[in-house]
Amino acid sequence: MRFEGPSILGIRRGKNMEDLTVVLVITMLIAGADAKTDSPDVSALNVMYSSMNSPSKLTGWQSSGGDPCGDNWYGIECSGSSVTKIKLMGLDLSGSLGYQLSSLTSVTYFDMSENKLNGEIPYQLPPNAVHIDLSENKFTGNVPYSISQMLDLKFLNLGHNQLKGQLIDMFGKLSKLQTLDLSSNELSGNLPQSFVSLSSLSKLRLQKNEFTGTINVLAKLKLNDLNVADNHFTGWIPSNLKKINNLNTDGNSWSSGPAPPGSEDAGGGGIGNSGLSAVAITIIILSVLVALALVITLFTKKSSSPSSHFLDEERASQRRQFTPLSSQELTHDMMPAPRKSFKDLDPASLSVSIDMKGLQKSPSIGNRNLQSDTKSSLSDSEFASRLNARRSTSFRSVSYALADLQSATANFATGRLIGEGTIGRVYKAKYADGKVLAVKKIESSLFQGRKPEEFSEIVTKISALHHPNITELYGYCSEQGHNMLIYEYFRNGSLHEFLHLSDDFSKPLTWNTRVRIALGTAKAIEYLHEVCSPSITHKNIKSSNIFLDMEFNPRLSDCGLGTFHQRTSQNLGAGYNAPECTKPSAYTLKSDVYSFGVVMLELLTGRMPFNSSKPRPEQCLVRWATPQLHEIDALERMVDPALRGLYPPKSVSRFADTIALCVQAEPDFRPPMSEVVQALVRLVQRSSMNKRGESPGSSGRMDDFDY
Template identity: 50%
Template structure:
């Protein structure tokens, strides 16, 4: 009995020893998510020897004291790998490192895009002196604790997204020595904790007015393309502005009723952060020191002045002869009145008044009329458009102006043989010029843009010419002669995605899965650029496979970007032409109103086309399968049903996990409620994760191209519609 008891005791002690003794890193002293993220980063950095202690798999950064890694409570809190000669990329799974507050990878040779998935609780991010390309990632907008941001001396491009609204803690931002373009985003005014900003040696344009009320101590905007005037509020700080195209002469006076200019500084309340956080973006009277009574007094005074001016104008007009009055009364008043109202509205929306001040329509009527506006109201003067509208957008200078003769010769007098397609706003022709260059010419219908709207057309060209993105079809030139309006685009001989999916020919092979994912990601990036980088955002309104053009490597290019936002009756035309197409979001069908979220829905439909190979609406199919969204949506989360939905042309050659993730993104985009659809930046992130996580070569054949280019002389597919 005693012997059995001793055996039992020995077994228990052995079990305790086995279970209680663990290697330091078997279970690890590091959070599993942090360890996995750093392992992936190590692989992305090409597993450098200088990172002592690091390993790609089963590592324990906190327990094994990895070089440059600081931990607290089993979580990685700081990473400092500065000046170690590192190459490769940053990896893609840093989002899980929720305790990381400092990340310093500066002075290395890291390349590629800065990843979308950055640690959300960073306080300091330093990536200066690397070789990063692409744009500033939108995920920075999700870092409310960020205090220090340094992306200087890289190769960043594109415009800044309007993503700074939540960064009130940011005190230092350095974006210098890149190639960032576009105007400064309006959300800069929310940087109420900023003291140092370096923007020099980029390609920024527009004014710097948005910086006027920030609590800046140092600002360098030198060597850019800024215009306008330097705000008076900034002239008392450490400021560098050389190398720009500033306007000469004194700055124009502010509109009547504008509060005196003051600069938001943190010195008013003994450095209290709380006192500054609300003053950067208000733009109202509270930050100017003018009370409600003072504003009321100013408004009353201006009304009195306006009444006196109006009295003398009426008195002067009453002196005209009865024949002159009769002639004036016969003039077309309605268009003039409409333009005046639009001018007032536009001035309201762009001014810095608060909403109460703007409710008083004094922006035009209270100003003394310019001398040339005091001429007699003859027909020629009266039919002119408001001066503010005419000069609101400069004429296009970065695209070529073609003559009608040039385009007629290149298109064979717009012959049927050169007709590429016909869309909602006009026909598109193939144009071959004397130097051998081939372009696509879109001839806009007079019903969409009447001949008398040349000024509107020039404004439209100016707006579209500002759109520059790898996946957006580039505007090359324009023509505005003899009442004709034409746009000249780059040409992509592989035609449209619609043709590849639905009109195969002897020259093309089915798109392989890799190519379909690449097309979806490139198109998503184009929409992300239009929605979240352009300021103001551009709603495309006409997302469909016929408007996604493919180059020789099957990279997608979204056509007609910015066109529908510039044509006056575009919504009406598109609603008529797209009725029953299967691309329109439910709210567009109901109300006719387009939005960023309706673009997201249409993009989801395009992804469904890529997945199934079916048209969005096909009347030749059984009744329950005619609407692609209605038929496919209930099956997107059923892996067995999903495998039956896949385009038969793929012949089963696709990774199952990749297919499932692709379907998950579609389900998010085509939700019937617009508020539940994700922004395009999140769609891009999901597709990037899909590409990076999936080993997309396991079950596929061929290269990324996946199809043979179509013959150069074929006219099948340039549907710029």
């Protein structure tokens, strides 16, 4: 909008104040129109656009950057700077939906129906969606478990795709769901018991699948539209369902004659007579006795093997109690204790191809580990000799059969799901001999357009990585379009869980333990950057990718998988990305340093890198914390309250100094990881010297130390 000179002059000469008000209001509206779309939304749409093969019909869309709300991208509706609706139905779109839909936290309406999208439905969908329509595409796989957490969902249509497998028991929290359409797929098995929780459901379409069993679980739902035709259902149709006006039950194997008493109860057929009741009671009693005997056996076995660090029971989404190493002295080189996982493995039973003689000579395993494996801590000749010794170690990853992994993960059951990330889901694999491994099932869409041999190259690259603070690759699986990596399993979970998901019964990580985690992680990154040749850029450093062993030593995961993030480099969660990471070519080793600085900030403050529930100035951790890192009073207020003041102020100050160096906006100003390691080692050395200088009668409180 343009204002002519006389109008402005008129206002300046004292013309009616209402004119000035109008000008100011219009100016504010123009400024608001120029407001940039929230960066997580932009990033998610960039990835989505690239994953759909950058269709030209999506006018305004870009594969990097842009302003969807301000520039009116096709099919996008916004409220303020947030994307709220995505309507791209019937456009003949192909490819996949990408892996960042979970960043679209304000999207309530998501319609991608009547296209040619393929691959598995992303397990990360817009988390607060009310309406999701992905019908009439070519999606494969199963219904994503993340839907179970969409508490506001009212409409879900996944019909007319190529979905297979049994429905997971995942509908218990979807009390607002009104319409569910899973028709014309290849879904099988019994209907999940959690269907009984769909109290608001009025329309259910399950026709043209391969479902079996009864439909008794639907008996008490308040449905007015039900279609279960052309399946393999058996039993009787509950009388309550027969009253539905719009009902189609054709094409099933229903039982004839009157239904026995209780057969229409939700959840399964009842018992028709007292004889059957007695049998049922007997079976229940026997089951309880058998279960009790198993519990006693497991307890006895666990008591006789106190060194075992594997979980014996499924504890999905449950936090665990632990006792941090509050009194353990931080040693000079701060390396973890010798690994026990190789010793626990049985090469014969797991078919692991290991040169055991070479393994014993490896400098990273034994009574004393190679100190950080870096040039900074060794002479050139010593470094070269140890590195050559490491390279002589023979360790080849094992090819696991898909059938074996399906058996060990209970066919990748929900109860075995232990994590989800930008690359894929991670499942716990349990074997009969007690071994427990972690299976990373890589998203199939990430292999679109790639050569088949690329996965083998990735496995070879990761297999060559050996460091005490990096998760070991035990094997891989590449069958029937599935690509999986098998790693060691850590009972203690990730650093993210301890910092951000702790409940009232968990104890916080002590300051010494936090410093040790930072130093171990820094050494792992230093190994990737300065020991590996060529250097490896991680591209996914975040607290959820740092696992803790039984002694709370850190193990960095996802190493060597940066190739999957080449398309956008926007793989990290909000708050971890360095400012320069707007395109793949801009991502460097110094970008990893920035991400590690953010992890250090998490250790210092206990805050998440980005938290939309905080006041706007505090939402981005780096922006909020950076100006305060050199102010003593402000720094004291920033420290994680969970530490309850039990930390040495000078140690915290030096820790903050290192953070400030890592999260600088200019990549060239950030230090190399070897310097970060040296700074943290000096911090630990001061801690050790002060502890050795304690008098026998000192209190031992953390604030007594001055380091």
